Amino acid sequence: MRTTAAAAATMADSGSGDIAVTGNRDLAAGESGSDAKNTTAEQGTTLLKTMEINVAEAEKRTGKNAVNMLETYTVYLIETRPVDTVSEGISPTPDSLWRRYSEFEILRNYLLVTYPFVVVPPLPEKRAEFVWHKLSADNMDPDFVERRRVGLENFLLRVASHTALSNDKIFFTFLTEENGWKEIVFETGFQAKADSRLKALNATFRVKNPDKRFAEMKHYGDELQSVISQLLRVRARVADRLYGVYKVHGNYGRVFSEWSAIEKEMGDGLQSAGHHMDAYAASVDDILEEEEHYADQLKEYLFYMDSLKAVCRKHELTQFELEMAAQDLSSKKQQREELATGTVRTFSLKGMTSKLFGQETPEQREAKMKVLEEQIQEGEEEVKEKNSECDEFVNNAWCDIERFKDQKDHDLKEALISYAIMQISMCKKGIQVWSNAKECFNKM
Amino acid sequence: MSGGTPKTLCSSGQRSLQEICHPLSAEDSSVLTPSPDVGTAAATGSIGEKDLSLPNGTPVDTSSPASSSSLLNRLQLDDDLDGETRDLFVTVDDPRKHVSTMETYITYRVSTKTTRAEFDLPEYSVRRRYQDFDWLRIKLEESQPTHLIPPLPEKFVMKGVVDRFSEEFVETRRKALDKFLKRVADHPVLSFNEHFSVFLSAKDLNAYKKQGLALLTKMGESVKYVTGGYKLRGRPVEFAAMGEYLDVFTQKLGTIDRIAQRIIKEQSEYLVELKEYGPVYSSWASFEAELQEPLEGVAGCVANCCSALEELTEEMCEDFLPVLREYVLYIESMKNVLKKRDQVQAEYETKLEAVAFRKEERSGVSPQMPTDVEKCQDRMECFNADLKADWDRWQNNKRQDFRQLLTGMADKNIQYYEKCLAAWESLIPLLQDKQENGKPETN
Numbered sequence: 021m022r023t024t025a026a027a028a029a030t031m032a033d034s035g036s037g038d039i040a041v042t043g044n045r046d047l048a049a050g051e052s053g054s055d056a057k058n059t060t061a062e063q064g065t066t067l068l069k070t071m072e073i074n075v076a077e078a079e080k081r082t083g084k085n086a087v088n089m090l091e092t093y094t095v096y097l098i099e100t101r102p103v104d105t106v107s108e109g110i111s112p113t114p115d116s117l118w119r120r121y122s123e124f125e126i127l128r129n130y131l132l133v134t135y136p137f138v139v140v141p142p143l144p145e146k147r148a149e150f151v152w153h154k155l156s157a158d159n160m161d162p163d164f165v166e167r168r169r170v171g172l173e174n175f176l177l178r179v180a181s182h183t184a185l186s187n188d189k190i191f192f193t194f195l196t197e198e199n200g201w202k203e204i205v206f207e208t209g210f211q212a213k214a215d216s217r218l219k220a221l222n223a224t225f226r227v228k229n230p231d232k233r234f235a236e237m238k239h240y241g242d243e244l245q246s247v248i249s250q251l252l253r254v255r256a257r258v259a260d261r262l263y264g265v266y267k268v269h270g271n272y273g274r275v276f277s278e279w280s281a282i283e284k285e286m287g288d289g290l291q292s293a294g295h296h297m298d299a300y301a302a303s304v305d306d307i308l309e310e311e312e313h314y315a316d317q318l319k320e321y322l323f324y325m326d327s328l329k330a331v332c333r334k335h336e337l338t339q340f341e342l343e344m345a346a347q348d349l350s351s352k353k354q355q356r357e358e359l360a361t362g363t364v365r366t367f368s369l370k371g372m373t374s375k376l377f378g379q380e381t382p383e384q385r386e387a388k389m390k391v392l393e394e395q396i397q398e399g400e401e402e403v404k405e406k407n408s409e410c411d412e413f414v415n416n417a418w419c420d421i422e423r424f425k426d427q428k429d430h431d432l433k434e435a436l437i438s439y440a441i442m443q444i445s446m447c448k449k450g451i452q453v454w455s456n457a458k459e460c461f462n463k464m
Numbered sequence: 465m466s467g468g469t470p471k472t473l474c475s476s477g478q479r480s481l482q483e484i485c486h487p488l489s490a491e492d493s494s495v496l497t498p499s500p501d502v503g504t505a506a507a508t509g510s511i512g513e514k515d516l517s518l519p520n521g522t523p524v525d526t527s528s529p530a531s532s533s534s535l536l537n538r539l540q541l542d543d544d545l546d547g548e549t550r551d552l553f554v555t556v557d558d559p560r561k562h563v564s565t566m567e568t569y570i571t572y573r574v575s576t577k578t579t580r581a582e583f584d585l586p587e588y589s590v591r592r593r594y595q596d597f598d599w600l601r602i603k604l605e606e607s608q609p610t611h612l613i614p615p616l617p618e619k620f621v622m623k624g625v626v627d628r629f630s631e632e633f634v635e636t637r638r639k640a641l642d643k644f645l646k647r648v649a650d651h652p653v654l655s656f657n658e659h660f661s662v663f664l665s666a667k668d669l670n671a672y673k674k675q676g677l678a679l680l681t682k683m684g685e686s687v688k689y690v691t692g693g694y695k696l697r698g699r700p701v702e703f704a705a706m707g708e709y710l711d712v713f714t715q716k717l718g719t720i721d722r723i724a725q726r727i728i729k730e731q732s733e734y735l736v737e738l739k740e741y742g743p744v745y746s747s748w749a750s751f752e753a754e755l756q757e758p759l760e761g762v763a764g765c766v767a768n769c770c771s772a773l774e775e776l777t778e779e780m781c782e783d784f785l786p787v788l789r790e791y792v793l794y795i796e797s798m799k800n801v802l803k804k805r806d807q808v809q810a811e812y813e814t815k816l817e818a819v820a821f822r823k824e825e826r827s828g829v830s831p832q833m834p835t836d837v838e839k840c841q842d843r844m845e846c847f848n849a850d851l852k853a854d855w856d857r858w859q860n861n862k863r864q865d866f867r868q869l870l871t872g873m874a875d876k877n878i879q880y881y882e883k884c885l886a887a888w889e890s891l892i893p894l895l896q897d898k899q900e901n902g903k904p905e906t907n
Contacts, residue, residue, distance in 0.1 A: 240751065247748040254741045261734035268730055271723045279716040282709055286863055293870070429754040436758050437895045440765070440888050447885035451878055458874035464867040 067186035068177065073195065074099040075173035076116070078165045094165055095120045096172055100195050117198035121146070124172060127194050130205055131185055132327070133213045136334045137417035138185060139424040141178035142323030144171025150249075150315065152256040152263070152308075163309075167316055174320070184420075221333050227340050231414055237421060238332035241325040248322040252315060259308050270301030289464035296457040303453070307446050314442065317435040321428060328424065331417050338413050342406040349399035356392045359385060553577040554649045554664065556642035559634045560591075569593050570634055572641060576664045582656075588665045594619070596669055597641055603659040604648070605797075610850040611654060612801055612858055614647035615793035616640070617786065632778075636786050643790070647861070653850075696810040703848075706855060707802055714795050721788050724780060731777045735770060742766030758895050765887045772883035779876050787869050791862070798858070801851065808847050812840035 067073075077097040085091045099114035124143055131140050148164050158164065176195070180186045190208065193201050276294030280287040558573035576588040597616055604613045617640035627633060648654045662672050699707065742763045749759035815837045 243751050244748075247744060251741075251744045251748070254737060254744055258734070258737045258741050261730065261737050264730040265727065265734050268723065268726050271726075272720070275716055275719045275723065279713075279720075282712050282716075286866065289867075432755055433758055433895060436755075436762055437892065440762070440891050440895065443765070443888045444885060444892075447881045447888065450881035451885065454874045454877040454881070458871050458878065461867055461870040461874055464863060464870070 065187075066181045066183055067192070068180040070103050071180070071195075072101045072103055072114075073173070073176050073180055074114070075169050075176065078169045079118070080160070081120075092160070093120055094160070094168075096169055098176070098195060115196065117196070119194070119198075121168070121172075123194075123202070124175065126202070126205060127191065128175075129214050130190055130208065130210045131179070131188070132330065133210045133217055134188070134190075134208075135184055136217070137331060137413055138182065138327075138420050139324065139331055140185070140327045141175050141182075142320060142327060143175055144168045144316070145319060145323070150252040150256050150319075152259040163312075167312065171316065171320070220337050221330060225336075225340050227336050228343055230336055230339055231418075233418065234332040234335045234414075238329050241329040241332070245322055245325045248318050248325075252318060252322070255311075255315060259311060263304055263308060266304035267301050269297050273298035273301070286464045289460045289462070292463075293457045293460035296453050296460065300450075300453045300457075303449055307442070307449075310442050311439075314435060314439045317431070317438075321432060324424075324428070328421070331421065335413060335417055338406070338410045342403070342410045345399065345402045345406045349396065349403050352392060352396050352399055356389065356396060359389055359392065550650070551579045552649045552655055554642075554645045556638055556645055559638055561629060568629070570629065570637075572638055574645065574664060582661060583665060585665070590664065590667065590669075592663070592669065594637070594641075596663065597644065599669075599673060600659060600663045601644075604654060604657060607657060607659065608654060609804055610801070610847045611651070612794075612798055612851075612854045613654070614644050615790055615797055616644055617790065618793070632782055636782050639783075640786060640790060651857075696806045697813055699806060699809075700848075702852070703802060703805065707799070710795050710799055710802075714792060717788055717792050717795070721785065721792075724785055724788065728777055728780055728785075731773060735773050735777070738766060738770050738773070742770065758891075761891045761894055765884075765891050768887035769884045772880050772887075776876055776880040780873070783876075784869065784873055787865070791865070794858075805844075805847050805851055808840075808844045812837070812844045815840050 075096050076099045079095050079097070080092060081095050082090060082092050095118040097116055097118055099116045101114040121143075128140060128143055131138070144167070147159060148161075179191060185191060190205050193204055197204075273294040276290045276297065280290040280294070283290065553576065555575045556572050557575070559570050560572075562569055562571055571591040571593045574588075574590050574592050576583075578586060578588075594616075598619060601613060601616050604611075617637050648657075648660055654660065663669065666672050698704075745759045745763035745766065749756045749763065752759060819837050
């Protein structure tokens, strides 16, 4: 069960090694640019290269929650170990701490806000969805908890193999300091930024010149979400039906056994064939458990689309702000021109009143001009800033998106391969069981 | 009821006994003495010289080599001798639709190849419809009441529910009719039945049918056992065991039928979902670049599995279920034969009691066992012997039939999985190739 998470990390790692994505290591999040220069030493390396990370166990706890009510929740054990000690053959006891799902959520929200140009890995689902009837939708169900453990490990490994994210101090503290981490992360003030980010993501605004690539990516994200949801829904129904087919065969086991009791020569063959039918019926449980694995791989990318779309939205937002600033500057410049030439091209109440009540005095005009000039100066600075912000964002984001695309293609292909392998294994088992049964029938 | 001993035998045709060749004579005359003489009972070694007759007075000639028990004793492993000693081969094929103003129906070609002397020609090809088979079966039951007659596929089909003229239905029926005739042809007694020979050879069966009716009234050929209200004391152990076995066996067959039907239903529902599943991969592929080929590949695999599953379900419907149901019918007719046997025994026991009672009354005199009671006894013993022999043969056939049926079922499932396996295995190199290159495949 571990293999996918580790494999995913290696895959992600191999892709991101050469990409120089300027990250933000400082706790004062949101400000890019100058601070990035300090990270050049860390560019190209990821935490995963120096540290081994596991989500080893899950445990149930009971405690009082925020409203002083008793609740049961699950905690997960995060183990870390420096890589060099392992390679040296020494296996010291790993450092470990316990975290619950909500803490992972906090970490992720922090990362979303702090690295808006990164397609941040998703967490495993909060509640079980797309379940087929034999699968439990209960969060406390041990199978669900186990799959969640794997998902959380996968999340940590993906973060730890991302050049930008893995060098984040908060992330490091999350892995190493059990107590006090929450205070530290809230101190960054990311929460406020998270709220405004959400607001912005949901706002409707029109961008005049968006980068086409981002629009296409956003559209792709929508399409992929839709198709994966559909796929998971149908797959769940397929699993249900397959379960039924296999289990009914178990009835043959019983009736063959009963029938063999009244037969002389046929009895043995029938009886042993019946056992094989029982085995056949039982085999479906393992088959479907393995398939849940495949469903989880698809789900990861379903949830990944939210991050992808968020990055695209962020681009729209920065582009929009740039356009707004430019528009503002342009209108101020126009006002200056009008003031200078005395022509009123645009309708304004002032213009009307001045027409009606006479022109302003030269002193008034000069004062106004001065203010305008100042505003224009500021405006130009702002546009310049926004422009470079926009450019930087586009570069960084598109870089990460390209990295993500390669990762996605690789991972999903792996998922399809392992799905095909699962099907092959299922077919081989089927052939085996029926061949065994046939042998028994032949002895009748 | 004629007082003489007519040479005609219900079970061996209109010819005189001298003219009937021993079925095995051509192959192995040293082992068995072909004895067309009526008198040499020694050659038969079965019931003996008793003058047996069926209730209507027609004597049963057990000295004929064709008589049931003697033959059956020698032909115990008759299945193994099939290839060597069979001299009668029957096939049912070539269904054709006939449309007339009155009705529409299907006829089947019945082809016969034989070396038996009672047939004028070595080969025959006639066309028969279901009605004709039904007639034959009734005639066999009437003329050979002590034997197990194989079943026919069900006569009535609900119009509107089943299409009587669909390819699948006709084919299923053809197979069952073919099996019916083959079983009769393989039976050492039934295969010599006059009605059977006529069925196989007559150009105009209807004329014969009408004639048969006339004969019936004349000769009183009908051997219907009147349930004369004789009460049976108790079934002998071996027949009671048969009855019990049949009861349990019917039950189990019923269960298996239900399970098979359930599986077919589940598989059909599984198929419905699979048919929706594959295309989702295709629509996904339509907006992917790198992943397009792998996704289409998966869609293709799922489609292949769908058709393999369809074939499996179809075959189970056409080949498996009908045979099961046929056996249920077979068992029903067997239970009836057992009941008839009970009747014969009951009649004998009642008459025996009556005689014993009268004997007591006329003390001192030990009268000759009246021929009536003797006849009853012989009738009963004959029936018992026939039934036992037929039972053993039936058990053997049943074992073979079910071995074939169940291995067939296993085979179909194996083939299904093999088809699916081939599909998925062919996908792997396609996927892994691209993965190793890590770049878009351009060839």
